[in-house]
Amino acid sequence: MIPACIHHLTTQPSWLLFLSFIGFLSFLKHSISILKWVFITFLRPPKNLKKYGSWALVTGATDGIGKAFARQLARKGLNLIIVSRNYDKLRTVSKEIQADFPYTQIKIIPLDFSGNISAGVRLIEDEIKGLDVGILINNVGITYPSAMYFHEVDEKVWMNIVKVNLEGTTMVTKAVLSGMIQRKRGAIVNIGSGAAIVVPSHPLFTIYAATKAYIDKLSKSLDVEYKHYGIDVQCQVPLYVATKMVSKVAAIERSSLFIPLADDYAEAAVRQIGYEARCTPYWAHSLQWCFARLLPEPLLDSWRLSIDNGCEFFSILCPGFHQRAQTQGQSLDFYIGLEGLREAESLTLSVMCKIFPYIPMRGNQVKVMSELSALCVPYSLELSAFQRVVSFTYYLVRVVSFTYSLVRVVSFTYSLVGVVRDSYIPFTLFSSAHYFQLTIFSLLSSAYCLQLTLLSLAYYAQDAAVRYWVEL
Numbered sequence: 001m002i003p004a005c006i007h008h009l010t011t012q013p014s015w016l017l018f019l020s021f022i023g024f025l026s027f028l029k030h031s032i033s034i035l036k037w038v039f040i041t042f043l044r045p046p047k048n049l050k051k052y053g054s055w056a057l058v059t060g061a062t063d064g065i066g067k068a069f070a071r072q073l074a075r076k077g078l079n080l081i082i083v084s085r086n087y088d089k090l091r092t093v094s095k096e097i098q099a100d101f102p103y104t105q106i107k108i109i110p111l112d113f114s115g116n117i118s119a120g121v122r123l124i125e126d127e128i129k130g131l132d133v134g135i136l137i138n139n140v141g142i143t144y145p146s147a148m149y150f151h152e153v154d155e156k157v158w159m160n161i162v163k164v165n166l167e168g169t170t171m172v173t174k175a176v177l178s179g180m181i182q183r184k185r186g187a188i189v190n191i192g193s194g195a196a197i198v199v200p201s202h203p204l205f206t207i208y209a210a211t212k213a214y215i216d217k218l219s220k221s222l223d224v225e226y227k228h229y230g231i232d233v234q235c236q237v238p239l240y241v242a243t244k245m246v247s248k249v250a251a252i253e254r255s256s257l258f259i260p261l262a263d264d265y266a267e268a269a270v271r272q273i274g275y276e277a278r279c280t281p282y283w284a285h286s287l288q289w290c291f292a293r294l295l296p297e298p299l300l301d302s303w304r305l306s307i308d309n310g311c312e313f314f315s316i317l318c319p320g321f322h323q324r325a326q327t328q329g330q331s332l333d334f335y336i337g338l339e340g341l342r343e344a345e346s347l348t349l350s351v352m353c354k355i356f357p358y359i360p361m362r363g364n365q366v367k368v369m370s371e372l373s374a375l376c377v378p379y380s381l382e383l384s385a386f387q388r389v390v391s392f393t394y395y396l397v398r399v400v401s402f403t404y405s406l407v408r409v410v411s412f413t414y415s416l417v418g419v420v421r422d423s424y425i426p427f428t429l430f431s432s433a434h435y436f437q438l439t440i441f442s443l444l445s446s447a448y449c450l451q452l453t454l455l456s457l458a459y460y461a462q463d464a465a466v467r468y469w470v471e472l
């Protein structure tokens with residue numbers, strides 16, 4: 001078999017061998033990453049958490065992810081110190097956990113992180129004196145009540161977000177760290193967010209995303225600082241989890257394949273404690289992250305902006321939608337410069353409006369779409385020929401980059417399916433049935449530079465066009 005393969009190889013044209021070699025390297029790289037992911041996510045045994053110490057402290061433990069963490073840690077045999085703002089809720093959670101895990105000792109500390117944090121943290125220091133606190137879950141976190149432009153956010157609201165997410169996490173870490181240093185062991189888990197790490201931007205929740213970016217950097221740097229003290233610091237990065245917070249900001253009421261229940265999320269998260277300095281513990285979240293990486297940044301930016309304005313898919317093709325959603329009844333002047341873009345979008349919009357009634361949408365999206373349709377169609381604008389050309393070019397670039405992304409995702413998925421289905425192994429590469437897959441792999445990898453250039457150009461063109469209209 002091997003001589004036949006070698007003979008087959010030597011009879012191939014050199015350009016194909018070169019492309020195949022690049023494709024094979026790319027295939028190898030992807031295969032190793034996939035195997036590593038499978039191992040880390042499903043097969044790697046969790047660490048023995050009791051080795052870090054017999055107590056775990058969890059902040060924001062009366063609801064959502066924090067409460068689920070507390071239960072999972074009790075299941076692992078750890079005693080708990082739970083911290084949250086509401087004393088009655090803390091008592092209820094404590095009783096619930098003790099009903100299921102009667103041998104767990106639980107201390108409760110009522111602390112409002114948006115109040116006097118210094119006094120609260122002194123309380124924590126007093127309570128944990130003499131306790132072997134091996135695990136800290138810095139989970140407490142808040143966000144805006146709903147999607148908002150930065151200039152619309154009440155100062156008290158965003159100051160509270162900074163206080164709870166950033167000051168709270170930092171000060172509790174400092175309070176617990178000194179004991180860990182003395183004992184030379186400990187694990188600190190800071191709950192970050194996909195808002196800061198998975199997507200390139202998180203418009204309309206800007207301060208929240210910024211505080212979570214801080215959490216990410218804090219964790220990574222502390223991990224390096226304290227590794228040699230035997231302390232593992234980690235930033236865990238959840239995407240959507242079905243909790244109270246998410247039902248408020250994203251109108252998500254139920255769990256689904258990509259939006260786990262807090263208990264399922266925490267079960268996966270506890271398995272990862274003590275490993276990589278940054279991780280996405282839930283398997284479906286890491287898949288989402290992987291697909292997000294295949295998309296160009298401008299597309300993800302538009303998508304985020306449109307989701308938070310409630311008109312999702314439509315805004316990707318028609319970037320002016322979200323501005324108009326915001327301008328109804330307020331600050332129209334700022335967006336008036338973008339009027340020219342309407343012309344270019346009208347084509348898509350008129351088609352969309354025809355199919356719009358047949359697309360399943362959530363309540364708020366239907367409302368936004370109806371308002372936008374009423375606002376935008378029909379209209380006519382007096383535009384110069386030059387303005388039209390700029391508008392259409394802008395629009396064309398967006399459509400092309402969107403289509404390109406779809407093609408990329410589809411072709412990648414297609415070749416992956418082909419590979420799995422046909423047990424694609426290197427020495428059978430050159431049978432004619434595999435040529436097509438091989439070429440796709442090769443092209444995918446060798447076209448990478450070209451793609452980057454195109455995307456940079458697209459980005460530049462979009463940016464320039466928007467600035468042009470705003471300045472007009």
Ligand SMILES: NC(=O)c1ccc[n+]([C@@H]2O[C@H](COP(=O)([O-])OP(=O)(O)OC[C@H]3O[C@@H](n4cnc5c(N)ncnc54)[C@H](OP(=O)(O)O)[C@@H]3O)[C@@H](O)[C@H]2O)c1
Nearest residue numbers: 060062063064065085112113114141193240241243244245
């Ligand atoms: N859910 C998601 O999709 C998601 C995604 C990415 C990241 N995260 C992060 O995960 C963490 C937990 O989120 P979650 O969805 O579980 O939130 P959640 O359901 O709203 O629960 C938040 C917890 O924090 C407590 N809390 C809120 N404000 C507080 C304050 N000022 N002082 C003390 N405790 C306070 C709440 O207490 P009460 O019971 O009194 O309300 C509750 O126990 C947050 O850091 C969040 O940013 C969540």
